[in-house]
Amino acid sequence: xxxxxxxxxxxxxxxxxxxxxxxxxxxxxxxxxxxxxxxxxxxxxxxxxxxxxxxxxxxxxxxxxxxxxxxxxxxxxxxxxxxxxxxxxxxxxxxxxxxxxxxxxxxxxxxxxxxxxxxxxxxxxxxxxxxxxxxxxxxxxxxxxxxxxxxxxxxxxxxxxxxxxxxxxxxxxxxxxxxxxxxxxxxxxxxxxxxxxxxxxxxxxxxxxxxxxxxxxxxxxxxxxxxxxxxxxxxxxxxxxxxxxxxxxxxxxxxxxxxxxxxxxxxxxxxxxxxxxxxxxxxxxxxxxxxxxxxxxxxxxxxxxxxxxxxxxxxxxxxxxxxxxxxxxxxxxxxxxxxxxxxxxxxxxxxxxxxxxxxxxxxxxxxxxxxxxxxxxxxxxxxxxxxxxxxxxxxxxxxxxxxxxxxxxxxxxxxxxxxxxxxxxxxxxxxxxxxxxxxxxxxxxxxxxxxxxxxxxxxxxxxxxxxxxxxxxxxxxxxxxxxxxxxx
Amino acid sequence: xxxxxxxxxxxxxxxxxxxxxxxxxxxxxxxxxxxxxxxxxxxxxxxxxxxxxxxxxxxxxxxxxxxxxxxxxxxxxxxxxxxxxxxxx
Numbered sequence: 001x002x003x004x005x006x007x008x009x010x011x012x013x014x015x016x017x018x019x020x021x022x023x024x025x026x027x028x029x030x031x032x033x034x035x036x037x038x039x040x041x042x043x044x045x046x047x048x049x050x051x052x053x054x055x056x057x058x059x060x061x062x063x064x065x066x067x068x069x070x071x072x073x074x075x076x077x078x079x080x081x082x083x084x085x086x087x088x089x090x091x092x093x094x095x096x097x098x099x100x101x102x103x104x105x106x107x108x109x110x111x112x113x114x115x116x117x118x119x120x121x122x123x124x125x126x127x128x129x130x131x132x133x134x135x136x137x138x139x140x141x142x143x144x145x146x147x148x149x150x151x152x153x154x155x156x157x158x159x160x161x162x163x164x165x166x167x168x169x170x171x172x173x174x175x176x177x178x179x180x181x182x183x184x185x186x187x188x189x190x191x192x193x194x195x196x197x198x199x200x201x202x203x204x205x206x207x208x209x210x211x212x213x214x215x216x217x218x219x220x221x222x223x224x225x226x227x228x229x230x231x232x233x234x235x236x237x238x239x240x241x242x243x244x245x246x247x248x249x250x251x252x253x254x255x256x257x258x259x260x261x262x263x264x265x266x267x268x269x270x271x272x273x274x275x276x277x278x279x280x281x282x283x284x285x286x287x288x289x290x291x292x293x294x295x296x297x298x299x300x301x302x303x304x305x306x307x308x309x310x311x312x313x314x315x316x317x318x319x320x321x322x323x324x325x326x327x328x329x330x331x332x333x334x335x336x337x338x339x340x341x342x343x344x345x346x347x348x349x350x351x352x353x354x355x356x357x358x359x360x361x362x363x364x365x366x367x368x369x370x371x372x373x374x375x376x377x378x379x380x381x382x383x384x385x386x387x388x389x390x391x392x393x394x395x396x397x398x399x400x401x402x403x404x405x406x407x408x409x410x411x412x413x414x415x416x417x418x419x420x421x422x423x424x425x426x427x428x429x430x431x432x433x434x435x436x437x438x439x440x441x442x443x444x445x446x447x448x449x450x451x452x453x454x455x456x457x458x459x460x461x462x463x464x465x466x467x468x469x470x471x472x473x474x475x476x477x478x479x480x481x482x483x484x485x486x487x488x
Numbered sequence: 489x490x491x492x493x494x495x496x497x498x499x500x501x502x503x504x505x506x507x508x509x510x511x512x513x514x515x516x517x518x519x520x521x522x523x524x525x526x527x528x529x530x531x532x533x534x535x536x537x538x539x540x541x542x543x544x545x546x547x548x549x550x551x552x553x554x555x556x557x558x559x560x561x562x563x564x565x566x567x568x569x570x571x572x573x574x575x576x577x
Contacts, residue, residue, distance in 0.1 A: 304530045311524075315505065322506070341506040354507055355517065359524055361501045362493065375531050414516070417523040 006219030007166050008072055015060060015071045022060070022071040026053040026115050029073045033117065033164050038140045038149075040158040042078050043086045044118040049073065052115045068223060070113030075165040077156045078119040079126055080106050080211075081200035085116075089202045090124045090134035093327045093348035103200025104232045105169055105211050112227055117165055121155030124350040126176055126204045127314070128152050129422045130411065133352045138409060141183060143448055147406035150180030156214050157184040163480040167215045167224055173204045174306050175401075175426025177212045178438035182401035182451020185440045186478055187221050187468070188214045192458045193433035194239035196225075197232035205313035206237070208306070208430040216478050218439065218469040222246045225461060246462045250469045257289040257467065260394035262296035265425050269403040272444040280441035280452045281398045283471055292394070298386045299428055301379045306427040307420065308363050308376040315360025318353065321345065355416060380431050387432040391457035396467055399425045401438040401451030425453060435461050439468045440477035449477065493521050 005013070014020045026049050033044055056071035076082065079089045081099035088094045102110065110116070124133040131139040131154030139154040141147040142162035149158040153170030160168050161184035170177040172190035181188025189212045196211045203209055213224035229243040259281060266274055281291055323329040323344025330343040349357075363372035390397065402422060412419035429436035434455055441452040452471075456464045472478075498517055502509055509517060 301530060304528045307524055307528050308531055338506065342503075342508050345506050346508045349507075354509075355520055355524075357505050357507065358498065358501050358517065359521055361505045362497070362521070362525075363528070365501070372528060372531055379531060414519075415523060416520055417527060420524075420527075 006215070006217035006223070008068065008215075008220045008223050011072050011166055012066075012068050012070075015056070016066065018060065022053040022056040022115070023050065025071070026050055026073050026117070029117055029165065032162075036162060036164055038142060038145075038158050038162055038164075039137050040121055040139050040149075040155040040162065040164060041075070041118045042088055042090065042121050042136050042155070045085055045116050048085070049115050049117050052113075056113055056115070067112055069109065069227060071115060072166050073115040073117050074109065075117045075120050075156060075159050075168045076106060077122050077126075077153050077168070077170045079122065079171055079202040080119075080169060081202070082106055082116070082119065085119065087119065087202070088135070089126070090122045090136055091348070091350065091353070092135045093321050093323070093344070094202075095135070095328060097327050099200070101200060104197035104234060105228055106200070108228055108230070109169075120153070120159055120168060123152035123154065123176075123352075125202070125314075125318070125353055126152040126171060126173060127350075127352045127356055129175070129179060129419050130407070130409075131155065131180070132409060133350050135350065141406045141448075143185060144406065144446070147408055147448065148183065148411070150183035150402070150406065152176040152180075153188075153214065154180045154183075157181050157186055157188065160184070160186050160214050160216055161478075161480065167213060167220055169211060169224075170214050171201055171204075171209055171211050172430065173208045173210075174310060174430050175423040177214060178401050178426050178429075178436060178451065178453060179423060181214055181438045182440070182449065182453075183406040185443075185449030185451075186214060186216055187218050187437065187439050187472075188212065189221050189225060189437040189461070189464070190429055190435065191225060191229060191461055192239075192435045193430075194237050195229045195243060195435075195459070195461070197228075197230070197235045197238050199232055199234040199238075203313075203317045205310040206317065207313060208310060210430070216480065218437075218465055218472045219247075219250060221437070222250055222465045222469070225465070229461070241459060244459070244462045246465045249462050250466055252466055254284070254467055254470050255288050257284055257287065257396060258394045259284060259289050259291045260390060260397045261291060261293045262299060262397060262399060263293050264296055264299055265399035265428075268424070269400050270405070270444070273400050273403060273405065273450050276442040276444075276450040277398065277400045277452045280471060280475070283475065284467070287470070296386070296390070298383050302383060302428045302431050303420070303424060305376045305379045305383065305431055306423075307359070308372045309380065311356045311360035312364050312373055313360070314356045315358075315364060318349075318357050321349070323348070352416065383428070384432045387428075387434055388457070391434075395456065395463065397455045399453045399455070401425060401453040405444045405446070405448035405450055429453075429455055434458055435464050437464050437468050439472060441471070441475070442477060493518065493525060
């Protein structure tokens with residue numbers, strides 16, 4: 001048994017040994033959320049959470065066995081559908097939308113007995129890298145409230161980093177789990193595409209979207225991943241492959257790793273980020289790892305491919321928000337159904353959302369389809385193949401998660417492209433469908449966390465988490481900011 | 489060239505996308521979309537002379553396993569085919 005227990009196992013032990021009741025623990029988290037000024041939650045499900053906590057306590061009091069995740073308070077990004085609970089996707093158009101079904105991710109976590117504390121703030125429809133596009137206002141970074149928490153899963157990451165939830169779930173289309181995890185100094189993993197069900201997650205770009213856990217420690221991440229990485233017949237892209245369990249092998253050997261460092265992913269990084277990530281990679285040398293630096297020119301296509309495919313799929317996915325079937329409907333006068341749709345969408349969708357719909361419609365336009373969309377699909381396949389080749393040579397690839405640490409509000413000003421380029425290191429894993437994790441690897445001179453990204457081949461989350469765990473075990477950098485962590 | 493998107497094109501696309509913009513918003517969009525298009529123009533220049541259905545498909549083979557039902561997933565355990573899904577710790 002490992003000595004360094006993650007937060008989830010500590011909570012489990014405290015509940016089982018009756019050091020604390022689930023009701024007390026949940027109430028404590030709810031009070032922390034109430035006190036917080038981070039704007040990390042859109043909806044707090046207080047009554048629902050306390051009711052669920054009482055049920056867990058009843059089981060414990062009857063000396064019935066409870067699962068490892070049972071009674072653990074957590075939160076969900078607001079793009080996970082939750083039956084009878086508001087799901088806004090941080091938008092005006094879904095401001096009052098209450099789903100009639102649960103996302104499979106929530107259904108599984110609920111079935112495991114997790115306590116849902118609420119729904120986290122995010123970038124509107126997950127479009128953004130700073131959490132500033134939310135209709136409900138920006139989220140603040142718990143490490144420095146003048147900085148953004150990253151995005152789009154900014155609220156979820158801020159919650160975990162500030163001790164407002166034991167863990168949270170996010171979604172990652174072009175780095176939306178890993179980039180905010182790095183900015184907030186926590187652990188965020190985007191697993192292999194098709195490993196965790198997307199059913200019930202409001203889609204951004206369906207061929208790139210993937211859900212993943214946001215946790216304080218690698219061990220916690222492994223526990224949540226093992227629980228969720230299952231085939232879901234309701235999701236056509238959910239793979240039938242039996243997933244390897246990761247928790248039991250966390251402590252296994254990582255001797256003689258072959259580590260690749262794509263040098264172009266370090267270009268443009270802040271010096272402090274560059275040095276911290278390079279030093280973190282060198283940590284593995286004491287276990288016999290061999291580090292090789294190499295150029296990966298095909299990655300130059302990743303951002304353009306992401307911009308084209310992501311926006312094309314966004315334009316298609318966003319067509320459903322028409323003000324007729326569900327969500328906000330324009331309240332003024334309109335001439336016909338087209339006019340109603342136009343007025344509803346123009347009023348209720350955010351600027352970034354509209355911009356992406358327009359670019360998506362443009363690249364799908366008959367005159368440009370071959371120049372953009374089709375070529376992007378081919379380039380996507382080229383990048384995927386090149387990654388597969390690299391993983392025959394290397395066990396893992398290491399890059400910074402983001403070229404900078406958390407930046408200030410309105411960093412990109414009037415240039416959305418500048419914001420997009422904050423995701424330059426993270427979009428590659430979405431394009432190739434490979435798993436990638438961001439773990440904290442130090443702090444810059446302003447005491448802001450730095451994230452290291454580790455990537456491995458498809459379906460090797462066990463290796464990925466093992467490598468991350470080894471680093472965390474000897475160099476623990478994550479810390480809870482803002483509150484006093486519950487004593488357990 | 490893609491980066492030369494015109495105002496008329498924006499208005500046409502906006503109509504197609506069921507969106508409407510003021511004059512100021514259109515001007516801003518012209519600049520924003522022009523910037524995005526400069527980035528994506530790398531793709532325009534990318535030589536993909538052999539664009540076929542086959543090379544659009546991913547090379548990753550997904551092994552076939554016997555499936556399990558949604559109810560099985562939610563109840564947790566291992567089904568008759570030895571397929572594991574949700575493990576109760």
